[in-house]
Structures are given as structure tokens and as C-alpha cells.
Amino acid sequence: EIVLTQSPATLSLSPGERATLSCRASQSVSSYLAWYQQKPGQAPRLLIYDASNRATGIPARFSGSGSGTDFTLTISSLEPEDFAVYYCQQRSSWPITFGQGTRLEIK
Amino acid sequence: EVQLLESGGGLVQPGGSLRLSCAASGFTFSSYAMSWVRQAPGKGLEWVSAITSSGGSTYYADSVRGRFTISRDNSKNTLFLQMNSLSAEDTAVYYCAKPMRSNHFDYWGQGTLVTVSS
Numbered sequence: 011e012i013v014l015t016q017s018p019a020t021l022s023l024s025p026g027e028r029a030t031l032s033c034r035a036s037q038s039v040s041s042y043l044a045w046y047q048q049k050p051g052q053a054p055r056l057l058i059y060d061a062s063n064r065a066t067g068i069p070a071r072f073s074g075s076g077s078g079t080d081f082t083l084t085i086s087s088l089e090p091e092d093f094a095v096y097y098c099q100q101r102s103s104w105p106i107t108f109g110q111g112t113r114l115e116i117k
Numbered sequence: 118e119v120q121l122l123e124s125g126g127g128l129v130q131p132g133g134s135l136r137l138s139c140a141a142s143g144f145t146f147s148s149y150a151m152s153w154v155r156q157a158p159g160k161g162l163e164w165v166s167a168i169t170s171s172g173g174s175t176y177y178a179d180s181v182r183g184r185f186t187i188s189r190d191n192s193k194n195t196l197f198l199q200m201n202s203l204s205a206e207d208t209a210v211y212y213c214a215k216p217m218r219s220n221h222f223d224y225w226g227q228g229t230l231v232t233v234s235s
Contacts, residue, residue, distance in 0.1 A: 011179075044221040046162075053212055053225035054162065065223060097162055101220035105178050106152070106164040 012036055014098050014109035022117040029085040031112045033098035038078045042102040045074055045083045048111075049094045057096075058083065090116075119143040119224045121213050126229030133203050133233070139196040139213030139226055147171075147191040150216055153198050155209035156228075165211070166198065167220070180206075203233045 013036040023029055033043065041061040046054035056065040058074035061081060071086040085092055093116050098109040125137040137153070152167040166187040167176045175187050186199040196213050210230050214222035 042219070046222075048162075053228060054222070055225075056221060056223045059217060059221040059223075060219065099162075099164075099221065104176050106167070106220055108162040108164065111161045 011105055012039060012100050012103060012107050014100060014107055016096075016098060016109035016112045018112060019110075020113045020115060022115050023088055024117045025088050025090055027088050029083075029088055029092070029114060031083040031085075031096055031114070033076075033081040033083070033109050035079045035081075035100060035102075039100040039102035041077050042100055043074075043076070043081050044099045044101070045072075046097045046099065047092075047094045048097065054097065085114075088114075119215065121215060121224060121226035123211065123213055123226040123229040126211065126231045128232045128234065129203055130235050131204055131233055134199070134201045135203065135231060137198040137200065137211055137213075137229060137231070139198075141194045141196065141213075141215070144215065144224075146189075146194040150220070151189065151196045152214045152216065152220070152222065153187065153196075154212045154214050154222070154225075155207075155231075156212070157206075157209040160209075163209075168196070200231070203231075205233050207231060208233045 015034045017032045045058040048054045062074045073084045095111045120142045122140045153165040168187045184202045188197045210228040212228045213226045215224040217223045
């Protein structure tokens with residue numbers, strides 16, 4: 011099973027700042043990594059698929075990069091609605107796995 | 118508009134069984150693999166099971182293999198999850214999720230809560 015480790019566990023920033031979230035895989039997942047945003051009481055929302063492709067309707071301030079074992083989700087300038095929990099997910103091999111999440115909170 | 122509507126959750130005693138359903142609409146259900154993903158209270162996301170578009174192949178997390186069975190009825194655009202031998206560790210919100218052509222999930226249901234408790 012591929013283990014995804016996200017860091018940091020919690021990130022405290024202010025609106026307008028840049029956020030950088032990390033996801034590291036225990037073995038290569040090529041570019042088969044996605045990022046999701048989840049707000050309390052809501053289902054996850056796909057942000058980025060295959061490492062760097064924005065999903066439909068996702069603002070340009072969200073970007074993804076990386077390949078192999080190291081991946082980054084960047085939010086260029088935080089909006090108030092961006093404070094949430096973010097998960098990475100790999101589809102390279104079964105079982106599909108998720109990272110443990112990064113909580114992005116308002117400083 | 119794609120819609121996924123889960124049902125069948127509730128309170129069940131340890132060792133009991135429950136069958137979840139997910140009614141799909143707004144896309145060609147029979148053309149897509151589907152998955153179940155769960156989230157224990159206050160915890161992260163855990164993929165549970167997947168089934169190919171035809172239903173010919175199924176996949177399970179180790180934590181549920183042998184106890185849960187995923188199935189689908191393409192004539193009724195419905196996904197199922199039969200859960201047996203439930204324990205407290207299975208307490209979670211269960212989401213059905215539609216993947217893009219790959220196994221990244223672009224649509225999710227609202228979830229159904231399963232509580233295993235005596």
C-alpha cells in the first residue's frame with residue numbers, strides 16, 4: 011500500500027498570503043495524484059488531478075506540481091473561503107489511498 | 118447535472134449488517150467505475166471499495182475485504198455496498214464517488230452516516 015504523508019498537519023496563514031502544502035508518497039505514484047478540499051459538513055471537492063491539472067471550475071489561484079514521490083499544492087493568495095482541510099490522493103496502484111490531511115486555518 | 122444520493126445508513130449493533138445504496142443521475146452511469154469512500158468522525162478520508170463499469174471487477178481496502186461487498190445495477194443507475202460483521206471501527210460517513218476517466222473523484226454524494234454501537 012502506498013502511504014501518503016501530508017505536511018504540515020496544520021498551517022496558519024492570513025488572507026492574501028501564499029499557502030504551500032506538501033504530500034509525499036512512500037513510493038512513486040508518477041503523476042497520478044489529486045488534491046481535494048473539504049469544508050465542515052461537506053463532501054470533498056476535487057481541486058487538482060494528475061498532479062497539475064485544475065478541475066472544472068477551480069480558480070487559477072490553486073496550482074499543483076510534482077511527480078514521483080513529492081507533490082505540492084499552492085494557493086497563490088488565500089481567500090477567506092480557502093480555509094479548510096486539504097487531502098491528497100493517489101490512483102497509481104490499488105488500494106487507492108489518501109493522505110491524512112492538512113488543516114489550513116486563519117491566523 | 119450529476120447527482121449522487123446515498124441512503125441506507127443508520128444505527129446498527131456490532132456484528133450486524135447494513136446495505137447502502139447510491140442513486141446516480143446526470144451521467145451515463147454504466148460507463149463509469151464507482152467507489153465508496155468513508156470518513157470516521159473527525160478523521161480523514163479512507164477509500165473503501167471500487168467496482169468497474171460493468172461490475173466485472175471489484176476492489177477492496179484490506180480493512181473491509183471479506184466483510185463488505187460492492188455491487189451495482191446499471192439498469193437502475195444504482196451502486197450498493199453490503200456491509201456485514203460491522204464493528205465500531207466502521208462508524209463513519211460513507212460517500213459514493215464518481216471518478217473521472219481515471220480514479221480521481223470529480224463528484225461525491227452528500228454521504229450517509231453509519232453508526233455501529235450497542
